[in-house]
Amino acid sequence: MKRLLFVCLGNICRSPIAEAVARTEFARVDLDIAVASAGTGNWHVGHGADARAIASAAAQGYDLSAHRARQVEVADFNRFDTLLAMDRANLRELSSRCPAQATARLELLLPFSGLATPAEVPDPYRGDMDDFEHVVLLLRQAVQGLIARSANAT
C-alpha cells in the first residue's frame, strides 16, 4: 500500500479528515505512504473542508486548513493502489465508475479499524459536533489499523 485515496460523498467532511489523520499518523511512524482524498459528488469541488470537520480534527491535532475538495476522476483508479470508501454507497459508486483496466483495489475503510461495528463511517454532514468528533475517533482507529497492517506486511 503505497498510495491511498480516501473517498466519501462530498470530500468536505469524512475523507479529508481521514486524509489528514493518515498523513499525520503515518509521518509519526515514518511510514512512506502517500495519501489524498476525493468525493464521488461534485457539489463542493474547490471548497475547503466543512468548518465542523476542521474544528473537530484540529482538536485532535489534525490540520485540514489547506484542504480543497475534488471529485474522484478516472485516472484515480490507476494512480492509487487502493481507494478506501467511507461507506457502502461510496463503494458502490466507485465500483460503477471503475474502468475495466483499472489497477486500484476498492475497499471499505472502516473494517481496517478492527472494530466489530460499524463497518461504515457515518455521514456527519447533517449532524452536530458530537457526530464529527465520533468520526474523528473512528478514523483514528482505522488509520491505526492501516499502520498495524503495514507493519505486519514488512
Ligand code: 4NP
Ligand atoms: P462527506 O459529507 O461525504 O463526509 O464530505 C457530506 C458533505 C456534503 C454532502 C453530503 C455529505 N452534501 O450533500 O452536500
